[in-house]
Amino acid sequence: MTIATAFLALLEGQPQHGYDLKRAYDQHFAGDRPLHYGQVYTTLAKLLRHGLVTVDGVGGDSGPDRKRYTITDAGVTDVQRWLDEPEKPDQYLQSDLYAKVIGALLTGRSAAAVLDVQREEHLVAMRELTRRKQAGDLADRIICDHALFHLDADLRWLEHTATLLDDLAVQVRR
């Protein structure tokens, strides 16, 4: 996930000033590595350039803090595309997936759908592994099983998260 996508997701919730964007990002996505201001403005500039956000200067003169950014339709589509695209089933994808869940919640989209999409992606991978495993020899089986068990753990985390979505949504919106 890129900072740009995160900003778009945050802006889809409501138009915001750059400073608020940084604060929200730090709260939801940054973990223990807050953004520099420089990163904020280069990212916003890039988004403006691509027409994904617009700016409506309130004061018009005194720096970026006076500018309020609003997401464009193209930006919304971008967010949607991001959420719709399942992450590649990989071993430690929780952080990415987590970001997507938050993103969905922030934008008022269905976090469950995100999880469903991901689950299906996982399952597709698991089905493929299962087929390979059934066809292969014992060594193949054991290798496939390793992957299967990990994917299974991911899925269980997904499932678990899905049951907690309502609580999470309340927290995120606060």
Add this chain to the structure above:
Amino acid sequence: MAELALGVRLAFPSGRRGWLRTAMATAGVAIGAAALLLGASVPVMLDARQARMEARADSVAGVEVPPGETLIVAGVESQWGSNAVRGRLIWPESPGAPLPPGVPAFPGDQQMYASPALRAALAGPDGETLRRQMPYEVIGTIAPSGLSGPHEYAYYAGYKRAESLVGSGSWRVDRFGYVLEGERGPGTYVVVAAMLATLLLPVAIFIGAALRFGADTRDRRLAAIRLVGADSRAVLRIALGESLVPAGLGLAAGTLLYLVVRGRAADLRLFDVSVFPADIRPVPVLALLVVAVIVALSAGMTLLGFRGVAVEPLGVFRRSTVWNGRLWWRLLPLAASLWLLQPVLAGAANPDEDRAGLGVVLLVIALIPLVPYLVPLVARVLPGGSASWQLASQQLRQNPAASTRAVTGIVVAVTGAIALHTFFGAASVRRATPDNPADPAYVLQAPGRQTPAAMRERTATFEQVDGIRAGTVAKYILYGGRDATGTGYLVVGDCATLRQIATFDRCADGDAFVQGDTGRTVTTLDTGHIEPTPGTKVAVPAGARPARFVGTDAQGVNVGLLLTPSIVPASLARAEPWFVETRMYEGDDAPGTAAGQLRGLAAEIDPLAQFTAIAPEYDKFASLRVALNLGSAVILLMMGVGLLLDVASRLHDRRRLLGVLAAVGARRSTVIWSVLLQALVPVLAGLALAIGVGVGLGAVLMRMSQVPVLFSASAVLAPVAVGSALVLATTVGVLLPAARRVTTTEELRYE
């Protein structure tokens, strides 16, 4: 068909509970089948007995048989203890005379053929006293073809004197096998039917309890079969097939049991009736019916078990029957029975016995719906408090039907036992005294003329027996015309004896007394003729004073003349009296053997003399009481086992709950007490009901039999004590260990 076979296959269970269930149901069916087969044999038994009795019947019913190839017969009906003794004094008039059945040859004078039972009694204790009644030399044994049953006391004695007594004590027969009078009424069948019905009820309840045992496993099994594609009717057929196994096994075991009982039948006696095992055969149609009834019974109990139950592929659902505590329909049978019994209760003179009988049966049945109502009522009324009672009472209130099913049988059995025991108790109180207190205990009526001195001597003979007071009179019957029905007596006796017969102001030798309008003269009935024939004419003495007969004599007699010896006219003294009657009164100090001694003395005077015991010499309900005790023991035992099964299966059903209770820290004693209370409270409530209804029923029976209503505590409490002991034994003996096992939380691990 395949489904029935599958059901049969499934009835051979795996696991202890399954076996127990099949075994119990089999036992119930076996008992029912044996009882039914015995019942089905009763008609054959009675018919065979009747046939034996008809084959040897020698009653010519007042028809005179001309001499020829004839046998002279005189009957001596007597009694020894509780056994009637059938004696025949016979003398052939020609070599071609008919031989009685079972007798190989004519006995010589003073010789006899005796039945095995009589021979045994003669050889037994006190046989010498008995021998005085039949002082003949035993030369052989009567074969079974000449006996009504193996325990009959009977003899055929050669008695030459009978020749001279034809018409006055003996008669001629040209064959044996005259038509017997006094056929048994249809009543016998009715009684048998009622007995079987009451027996079948507990048997059905028991089979039901056995089939319910482990029903949960069966339910799961049937649901599993339903899942793989059996429709609901197929499942029912499977269950029916399953019920065929206990039915079939039970029928086999029941037949075996029946054969055993039949083999022992020679040892059994009821009401003086004994039966040859060979005579116990079921009527073929009835035997088939028994098979049908048994199969129908177990099938019916199975189907009944499915009432309100839906066996679905996903499990068995009991249509949640909201407990219908409404009382009114439960009272309907009670009301109907009370209506039927109303004439008896109101003390009507001649209640209709059929109606009353139906009422009695209905009263017992009326209990069945009442018990499940009573139990939640008691559970509600009893004060709450301890945790264990709270648990128990909740369970009782929510599911009274389940808690009381097994108890109902016990209540019915105890009710019946109380009623019959109290009735027999009261009836046996009555036996000590004759119906009419003025009547003597025994009466000897001997033919022949006796001088006053001889009569006094005869009186003295009988008074030798301890506790016996006697008096002897000569009795003439008054001739009232050819078709006259009204009877009168002419009695000759001394003042002391006449006082026993009638009341009058005073008496001295030479006095005469009259009762009723005798006219100026009376005519005696001549003896020695079968048709009424006038005999001696006697003028009524001028100074005759009024008198009244007492006792039973007073009922049948409207006219009478009583004469003291010295006023007897010579013509009368020469005439033969109808009989010479010796009346014997028994004091409280009379020994138990008095009757036997008196009979012996009487037989020595004249074997053909008629000796009548007016008060019964023995308790004729004794054998019935034994049968009742036996029957109620068997029924109570069955009920006990049924209760046990029921309690065990309910415990099994709820072991999880109990385990959880124990696991959350309920004290074991609390849990066990709740289980105990749950078993005991219905029983106690039911027994209270049983006492009430049983006593009422006993009163009805006493009223019906005109026995003074009387209750003894032991008759009431003994069945109750036995019933509650049984319940206590089963609950404490089986429930407690089981409950202990259940309450160890170990069990939970396997859930």
Add this chain to the structure above:
Amino acid sequence: MTAGVRAEGGSMSTLLDAQGLHKAYGPTTALAGADLRVRAGEIVSVMGPSGSGKSTLLHCAAGLTRPDAGHVGYDGQELSMLDDVRRSALRRREFGFVFQFGQLVPELTALQNVALPLRLDGVSRRTAERRATGLMDRLGLADKARSRPGELSGGQQQRVAVARALVTGPRVIFADEPTGALDSVAGEQVMEMLTTAAREAGAAVVLVTHDARVAAYADRGIVVRDGRSSERMGVR
């Protein structure tokens, strides 16, 4: 995306079509508009958290439970319109069931259990047991024919159940948590046998499970959540 290659083979006709199923048990809503579509020969997993209505959906689809609303079409007939006899016949001939436990008859031997649906359908005992034996041999149960369910391990019991589900040559097998009571090795064995045998027989399988590794044996899957199913997955 490589998902659902088999499933998307549009030539396969829909065999079982459950739509808009609603079912409530008293105050509890078990199904609130669930769909399930099964094509001939495919294996469909039904996943979802416990209590979400998976079993209820399976029961409705198999005609074991009558939904409050919605339709279940099977092979051109509406299941809820069939009476008990016809639905029972369907269970006997067209459907097979493998549940978590409790579906074997403890009184019967493994062989008799497997032969049971045929026997109920009037097949002679000889034929039924011959077919059952053949199937049991293939499922590695040859030496267990005479054992009672109580004498078998959980995995063996489930394999007996699989054999029984397959014995009539059904077109749909309904499996509800078939490995729920098994450890992972035994569960895998059962799943492998179930799916292989079903594929060979051309039977469709509805596989209810909460275990992704079990669901991975399916060709595609649906998810049930709060009584609603998401059919869109895998047919995207």
